[in-house]
Amino acid sequence: IPVAGNQVRVDYLTCSGPEADGATIFSTTIVLDGESSEDYLLDAVVTVNNSAGGSYKESIESIRQNAPFLYASQNRMVTAVDYGALVLREFDNIISDIASWGGEDNIIPEYGVVYLSVLFNEGITEATADKAKIDITVLASHLSVMSFDVKFDDPIITYLETGISFDFNSSLTDTPLGTIQTDVKNASGTYFQENLGKFRQSFRLSNLLSAVDDVSTAVLSSSATIKMQQRITPVLSFNNNFNIRYPVAIKTPDDVNYIISSGTFLYNNSVCTIKNKLNETILQVINDENGIEVDDVGVYEPTTGKISLIAFAPQGILGGQSQLKISAVPANPNTIRPENNNVILQDFDASFAKGTVV
Numbered sequence: 307i308p309v310a311g312n313q314v315r316v317d318y319l320t321c322s323g324p325e326a327d328g329a330t331i332f333s334t335t336i337v338l339d340g341e342s343s344e345d346y347l348l349d350a351v352v353t354v355n356n357s358a359g360g361s362y363k364e365s366i367e368s369i370r371q372n373a374p375f376l377y378a379s380q381n382r383m384v385t386a387v388d389y390g391a392l393v394l395r396e397f398d399n400i401i402s403d404i405a406s407w408g409g410e411d412n413i414i415p416e417y418g419v420v421y422l423s424v425l426f427n428e429g430i431t432e433a434t435a436d437k438a439k440i441d442i443t444v445l446a447s448h449l450s451v452m453s454f455d456v457k458f459d460d461p462i463i464t465y466l467e468t469g470i471s472f473d474f475n476s477s478l479t480d481t482p483l484g485t486i487q488t489d490v491k492n493a494s495g496t497y498f499q500e501n502l503g504k505f506r507q508s509f510r511l512s513n514l515l516s517a518v519d520d521v522s523t524a525v526l527s528s529s530a531t532i533k534m535q536q537r538i539t540p541v542l543s544f545n546n547n548f549n550i551r552y553p554v555a556i557k558t559p560d561d562v563n564y565i566i567s568s569g570t571f572l573y574n575n576s577v578c579t580i581k582n583k584l585n586e587t588i589l590q591v592i593n594d595e596n597g598i599e600v601d602d603v604g605v606y607e608p609t610t611g612k613i614s615l616i617a618f619a620p621q622g623i624l625g626g627q628s629q630l631k632i633s634a635v636p637a638n639p640n641t642i643r644p645e646n647n648n649v650i651l652q653d654f655d656a657s658f659a660k661g662t663v664v
Contacts, residue, residue, distance in 0.1 A: 321360065322360070323360050323361055323362040324360040324361055324362070324427075324429075325360065326357055326360050327356070327357055327358050327359070327360045327427075327428075327429045328356050328357060328358070328429050329356065329357040330353050330356050330357075331353070332353060355431050355433060355434050356429065356431060358400060358427065358429050358430050358431070358434060359399035359400045359427065359430070360399070361398070361399055361427070364398070372391065372394065372395075381449065382449055382450075382451050383420075383446060383449045383450040383451065383454075384451055384452065385408075386406040386407050386408045386411075386420050386421075387406060389406045389420050389422060389446065389450075389456070390404045390405065390406030390422065392445070392449060393406075393422065393424075393442050393445065393446075396442075396445060397438055397441070397442065399427075400426055400427055400430050400434065400435075400438060401424055401425065401426060401427065401438075402425045402426065402427050402504070403424075403425040403504040403505050404422060404423065404424050404425070404505070405422070405423040405461075405505035405506065405646060405647050406420060406421065406422050406423075407420075407421050407646050408420060408421070409421060409457075411646070412646070413551070413646075416457075418453075418454060418455060419454060419455045419456075419457050420446075420454045420455070420456055420457070421457050421458075421459050421646070421647075422442065422456060422457070422458050422459070423458070423459045423460065423461050423505070423646065423647030424438075424439070424442075424458065424461075425461055425504065425505070425649070426438070439458055442456065443456050459646070459647045460647070461505075461647050461648075461649050462536075462551075462553075462647055462648050462649065463536070463537075463649050463650075463651055464534055464535070464536055464552060464553055464642075464644065464648060464649070464650050464651070465534075465535040465536070465537075465631075465650075465651050465652065465653040465656075466498075466509060466532055466533070466534060466535070466642070466650060466651070466652050466653065466657075467532070467533040467534075467535055467633060467652075467653050467656040467657055468494050468514070468530055468531075468532060468652065468657040468658075469530060469531040469532075469533075469657065469658055469660075470490055470491070470494060470515075470518055470528060470529075470530045470657075470658070470659040470660070471528070471529050471530070471531075471659075471660050471661075471662070472490065472518065472525050472526060472527060472528040472529070472659070472660075472661050472662070473525075473526040473527045473528075473661070473662055473663075473664045474486060474524055474525065474526070474661035474662060474663050474664065475524045475526055475663075475664055476524065476663060477524075478522075478523045478524040479522055479523065479524040481522065481524070483661050483663060486521065486522055486524065486525065486661060487659045487660060487661050488659075489521045489522070490518050490521050490525065490528075490659035490661070491654075491657065491658065491659040493517050493518055493520070493521050494514060494517070494518065494652065494657060494659065495652060495654050495657075496517070497513065497514050497517045498650075498651065498652035498654075501513065502649075502650045502651065502652070503649065503650070503651055504649065505644070505647070505648075505649060506644070507644070507649075507650065508641060508642065508643040508644065508650075509532075509641070509642040509643075509650050510640070510641055511530060511532065511639055511640045511641070512640065514530065515528045515529070515530060518530075518659075525661070526664070530639075531639070532635075532636060532639035532642070533633040533634065533635055533636075534552045534553075534554075534556075534633065534634050534635075534636055534642070535631050535632065535633045535634075535653055535656070536550050536552065536631075536632055537629040537630065537631050537632070538550065538615075538629065538630050538632060539628055539629050539630075540618060540619075540620055540623075540630060542620060542621060542622055542623075543619060543620075543621055544619055545617040545618070545619050546615065546617075546618045546619065547614075547615065547616055547617070547618070548604075548613075548614070548615040548618065549612065549613070549614055550612065550613040550614075550615075550632060551610070551611055551612045551613075552611035552612075552613075552634055552636070553611065553642060553643065553644040553645060553648040553650070554611055554636050554637065554638065554642050554643065555608055555609050555610070555611050555636070555637040555638070556606060556607075556608045556611050556613075556634045556635065556636065556637060557608065557634075557635040557636065557637045558608045558637070559582055559583075559584065559585050559586055559587055559608075560584070560585060561584050561585040562584070563635075564581045564582055564584070565582050565606070565634060565635045566580065566581060566582040566589060566606055566613065566632070566633070566634050566635075567579060567580070567581050567632075567633050568580035568581070568630055568631060568632050568633065569623070569624070569625075569627075569630050569631040569632075570594075570623075570624040570625075571620040571621075571622065571623045571624060571630055572620060572621040572622040572623075572624070573591055573593070573599050573600075573619075573620055573621060574593075574599055574621075575621070576593040576594065576595075576597075576599060577593065577594040577624065578591050578592060578593045578594070578599055578620075579591075579592055580592075580603065580604075580615075580618075580632065582606060587605050587606050587607070587608065588601075588602055588604075588605055589602070589603050589604040589605060589606065589613070589615070590602065590603060591603050591618075603615060603616060603617070603618055604616050604618070606634070608637065611634075613632060613634065631653075631656070
């Protein structure tokens with residue numbers, strides 16, 4: 307009979323995958339010595355964490371991708387790829403994807419280190435994730451053949467805002483333009499769900515537009531504008547400094563279009579946004595009357611994809627949000643390839659589709 311502090315582990319040959327994830331209330335109907343356990347055991351059942359980690363069996367495609375790395379590792383950690391493959395093998399019930407790279411390939415090189423970035427499954431609590439990181443470090447100490455330190459770097463999410471434009475020939479369909487526009491936007495969302503959201507998955511504009519063209523024969527000559535977006539959480543009415551890095555280079559400034567733009571926030575009791583000064587990389591705080599509240603609140607570096615904000619002190623973010631969106635136009639919108647711990651998603655609410663009747 308287990309005593310306090312013992313761990314009971316149950317292995318199942320078949321299960322219902324993630325359907326039981328999130329359970330918080332557990333009870334027992336076990337009868338011991340002819341008495342119901344409810345009389346003296348139920349009060350001792352305490353839920354430490356929600357149930358999590360349920361998953362379906364690995365797909366053939368996943369096996370095809372992961373098996374070569376697992377075989378090559380030979381159950382020892384030598385290269386950064388070995389670390390990622392073996393950690394994913396041992397913790398695949400709570401990890402959906404992992405990225406690993408050597409410290410020499412880090413933005414700021416650090417030798418003798420292997421970096422890991424982990425995407426945990428939905429429903430995994432912070433406590434469970436922290437415990438998993440400790441267990442991963444222990445696993446590395448057992449399987450590593452060299453004295454590399456393991457460091458964790460949280461995933462960096464870059465959202466893409468897609469503005470899709472297309473010509474609409476109403477003579478080729480009975481579906482109205484409004485419905486087609488909704489279908490086109492939904493098709494863009496499906497493209498991101500099926501092709502992006504994990505490490506090493508690149509955005510390709512041509513593939514997105516192919517999905518758009520497949521919506522209807524009435525959709526012609528589609529094109530799209532792309533913006534990269536990251537989000538910051540400033541402390542209100544306090545001088546905040548931020549360093550934001552996008553996965554690819556940012557377009558160089560010109561004298562017509564703003565390359566950097568932000569969501570709206572309150573500054574000096576005015577509704578403001580951050581924009582770059584035309585034809586320059588300097589960032590300004592501009593109010594809704596196009597007046598300059600702060601002439602220099604930071605700068606962006608086109609080649610490195612980096613934005614620096616200095617002493618940024620908003621009074622509030624409009625819409626009751628805690629995060630402020632900072633958007634940038636990529637230098638090459640045709641391909642956005644994330645590296646290391648970057649992951650690409652779509653900001654569906656900030657995206658749109660607009661058709662022009664021809």
